[in-house]
Amino acid sequence: xxxxxxxxxxxxxxxxSRYERAEHAGVSxxxxxxxxxxxxxxxxxxxxxxxxxxxxxxxxxxSRETTCFYAKVLGEHLPLAVDLLSDLxxxxxxxxxxxxxxxxxxxxxxxxxxxxxxxxxxxxFAQQVWRDHPLGRPILGSRQSLQAISRQAVVDQLRDFxxxxxxxxxxxxxxxxxxxxxxxxxxxxxxxGRSVAVNGGSPVCYHTVHHxxxxxxQLHLVLGAEGLPxxxxxxxxxxxxxxxxxxxxxxxxxxxxxxxRGLAYSIYSYQASYRDSGLMAVYAGTSAxxxxxxxxxxxxxxxxLRDEPVDLDEFRRAKEQLKGNLLLGLEGTSxxxxxxxxxEIYFGRYFDLDEIIRGIDEVxxxxxxxxxxxxxxxERYALTTIGHLR
Numbered sequence: 001x002x003x004x005x006x007x008x009x010x011x012x013x014x015x016x017s018r019y020e021r022a023e024h025a026g027v028s029x030x031x032x033x034x035x036x037x038x039x040x041x042x043x044x045x046x047x048x049x050x051x052x053x054x055x056x057x058x059x060x061x062x063s064r065e066t067t068c069f070y071a072k073v074l075g076e077h078l079p080l081a082v083d084l085l086s087d088l089x090x091x092x093x094x095x096x097x098x099x100x101x102x103x104x105x106x107x108x109x110x111x112x113x114x115x116x117x118x119x120x121x122x123x124x125f126a127q128q129v130w131r132d133h134p135l136g137r138p139i140l141g142s143r144q145s146l147q148a149i150s151r152q153a154v155v156d157q158l159r160d161f162x163x164x165x166x167x168x169x170x171x172x173x174x175x176x177x178x179x180x181x182x183x184x185x186x187x188x189x190x191x192x193g194r195s196v197a198v199n200g201g202s203p204v205c206y207h208t209v210h211h212x213x214x215x216x217x218q219l220h221l222v223l224g225a226e227g228l229p230x231x232x233x234x235x236x237x238x239x240x241x242x243x244x245x246x247x248x249x250x251x252x253x254x255x256x257x258x259x260x261r262g263l264a265y266s267i268y269s270y271q272a273s274y275r276d277s278g279l280m281a282v283y284a285g286t287s288a289x290x291x292x293x294x295x296x297x298x299x300x301x302x303x304x305l306r307d308e309p310v311d312l313d314e315f316r317r318a319k320e321q322l323k324g325n326l327l328l329g330l331e332g333t334s335x336x337x338x339x340x341x342x343x344e345i346y347f348g349r350y351f352d353l354d355e356i357i358r359g360i361d362e363v364x365x366x367x368x369x370x371x372x373x374x375x376x377x378x379e380r381y382a383l384t385t386i387g388h389l390r
Contacts, residue, residue, distance in 0.1 A: 001333060007078050007173035008333035009180075010070035011085050012341045014168070015161035016063050017141075018134045018274075019198055025134075026106070026141015027149050027157045029062040033106060034154060035069065036060070037098040040091040050084060058084060062139055065274055066345065072334060075174030079183055086187035089162065099151045110140050117220045117386040118266065118285055125222040125281060125384040126272075128210045133203035135274060163195040164188070168344050172336035202276040211385045219291045219387035223298050224281025225380040230273040230346040236322075236359045237371045238271065238280070243318040244310070245269040245301065246282055250317075252301050253282060263290045263297075275346065280375060288390045295383070306376040310365055319360050326356060 020027050036058075038044045051058040056073035058081075069088055071081035113119050123138045130136030141149070169188075171180050205226040228238045246253035246269030257267045264286045272279045286294045329335045330353070343351055 001173050001336065004173050004333060005074055006072055006333050007075050007081070007171060007175050008070060008072045008337040009078065009081050009085065009169065009171040010068045010337050010341055011089055012168045012170060012345065013067045013069075013162055014065065014166040014345060015067055015157075015195075016065045017137055017139045018064050018200065019161060020134060020137070020141075020157070022134070022137075023145060024141075024149050024153045024157070025137045025145040026139070027153055028067055028161075029139055029141065030102065030106060030146070030149055031154055031157060031162075032060045032062045032067055032069075033102045034094060034098060035088045035092045037102060038093040038095065039087045040093060042087060047084060047088070050080065054080060056081065064135055064139060066341075068338075068341070070334070070337070078171075078175060078180070082183045082187050089167075090188070090191065092158075094151060094154060096151055099154065103146060103149070106140060106146055107143065110138075110143060110146065113138075113140065117214070117216055117218075118283070121220045121222050121283070121384060121386050122281075124210065124212065124386065125224065125382070126279070128208055128384050129205050129224070129226070129279065129382050130203040130277075131206050131208075134200065135203045135277065160196045163193040164191045165193075166195045168341055170337045170341035170344065172340060173333035205277070205380075205382075207380055207382050209383045211389060213388065214386060216387045218285045219288045219385060219389070220283070220285050221291065221295065221383065221385045222281050222283050223295060223381060223383045224279055225375055225377075225382065227271055227278030227280040227375065228273060229276050229278055230342075232273075232278075234367065234371050235273070237363045237368050238273075238278075239322055239360070240315070240318050240363055240368060241305065241371060241375075242269050242271050242280065243321050244314060245305065248321065252304070253298065256301065257284065257294060257297055261297075263287075263294050267294075288388055291385070291389070299378070299381070302376045302381075305372045310368055312365070315365060315368070319363070322360050323357055327353070 016028050017025065036044060036047065051071065054073055054077040056071055056077060058071045060067065060069045069085055071085060073081045127136045169184050228235060232238065245251060246267065248254065253267050253269060257263050264284045267284045269282045282298050284294050330339065340350065343349065
């Protein structure tokens with residue numbers, strides 16, 4: 001990206017919460033924390049000072065299928081970023097005192113989510129829909145599983161999954177490809193080993209109604225159904241469904257439920273896609289009195305998409321919105337780096353912008369209608385709520 005001065009580089013490990021044993025749920029996220037507590041040659045303070053000294057950022061996140069350690073620096077400081085990331089990955093100290101300290105930190109993080117129902121409800125929804133499958137477990141784990149994660153469990157998870165055959169390095173920004181290859185080869189080229197094979201099956205989606213009673217000012221709800229895997233051939237039609245349904249202020253749900261009726265402040269749809277499954281869902285925060293009406297209105301919008309031909313002007317606007325969001329997002333080095341990594345993880349190849357835009361443009365109204373008839377049938381719906389039902 002010759003017009004920028006920064007570089008975003010990420011070391012992506014193809015492991016997340018779905019690759020954990022139930023008794024150690026949350027261990028991947030635990031590892032994400034622990035790797036920043038120090039290496040064999042650097043303390044946690046040394047790591048922080050090194051990245052701060054060049055005005056950069058160094059961070060990480062854990063998802064259900066991946067863990068990413070990333071840095072953003074000026075192009076001239078890319079060698080430092082590669083050195084820090086490789087040090088975290090290959091030489092973690094894993095001091096027993098740090099394990100206990102970070103356990104307390106993550107426990108507070110779990111409590112923070114539990115205290116925030118409009119955050120917690122998405123975890124509860126996934127747990128209900130993907131019941132009995134690791135894809136449905138919270139990424140942070142639970143209080144009980146967190147207490148059961150020993151230092152040895154962390155070491156075992158690192159040995160089993162943090163191996164070069166599960167690692168992808170992606171970078172974007174002010175860089176030259178050959179230089180990145182040289183830096184990564186120097187830092188990681190002698191790393192050997194293979195990860196364990198994982199034979200976990202695809203999740204089965206349950207279509208249930210679940211309520212958690214608690215004293216809160218709002219009733220929080222998620223209504224949704226099974227979606228599409230990340231690499232599905234109809235993924236662009238799936239994106240258009242979300243755009244029309246509830247991903248923006250001009251979407252059907254926002255206009256009908258918030259603007260026209262004033263029944264909710266926060267109302268939106270979202271999608272989550274993984275290697276072999278996915279979700280499509282709608283979140284709303286409303287009053288207990290308005291809750292039945294809001295659910296009926298969401299179901300009515302599902303039915304409209306399923307049973308009525310899409311308005312061609314609305315369809316065209318949704319396509320332009322998707323293309324605009326894509327192009328604006330790719331102006332940033334971090335988002336470009338993330339897109340590169342995910343394309344490699346889920347497709348094994350790179351998609352240029354023209355190919356993606358062509359994929360969006362080629363979705364026909366008939367393909368869109370077929371997708372909606374498949375996904376938006378009432379027997380597929382699941383509903384999760386948190387709050388006080390009067």
